[in-house]
Amino acid sequence: MDSVLWQEREGTLTERPNQRTFAFLKPDTVKNRLVGEVLSRLERKGFTFKELRLHQITHKEAESLYNVHKGKPFFQELVDHVTSGPVVLMVLQAPNAVETLRKVIGATNPLTAEPGTIRGDLSVSITANVIHASDTAENAKRESSIFSLDAP
Numbered sequence: 001m002d003s004v005l006w007q008e009r010e011g012t013l014t015e016r017p018n019q020r021t022f023a024f025l026k027p028d029t030v031k032n033r034l035v036g037e038v039l040s041r042l043e044r045k046g047f048t049f050k051e052l053r054l055h056q057i058t059h060k061e062a063e064s065l066y067n068v069h070k071g072k073p074f075f076q077e078l079v080d081h082v083t084s085g086p087v088v089l090m091v092l093q094a095p096n097a098v099e100t101l102r103k104v105i106g107a108t109n110p111l112t113a114e115p116g117t118i119r120g121d122l123s124v125s126i127t128a129n130v131i132h133a134s135d136t137a138e139n140a141k142r143e144s145s146i147f148s149l150d151a152p
Contacts, residue, residue, distance in 0.1 A: 021097040022144040023133040027085030051091040081127045
């Protein structure tokens with residue numbers, strides 16, 4: 001059992017009411033008509049959509065978003081993929097939003113993502129893995145600001 005679920009079961013999870021995080025559905029998700037499926041899963045998990053917008057990511061935005069990976073062999077592939085078509089930008093709200101969302105989406109690699117997670121069920125590759133989600137509250141603020149969304 002992962003630590004977040006264990007803490008929740010034991011009643012030791014420190015709940016952060018109304019915490020916000022940033023995510024976006026990648027172009028393959030829009031192209032393959034999986035937006036409704038993913039949004040439904042997030043709603044069923046208790047997330048509230050504070051912002052939801054269809055957007056075409058520019059190369060400048062993509063390079064800023066993935067700046068931490070600059071110089072790595074997969075950087076350009078990431079930039080090319082997220083700029084290849086429209087995405088759905090989201091600011092989500094829920095208790096423990098960052099941790100909960102990361103658990104719901106699953107591991108980056110769909111081969112290691114647990115069944116029942118968004119990536120485990122719907123992803124086809126590491127790059128085309130359905131959804132990007134911020135890994136910390138600080139990154140959620142930074143990433144959402146790239147797209148002029150209200151900071152989580």
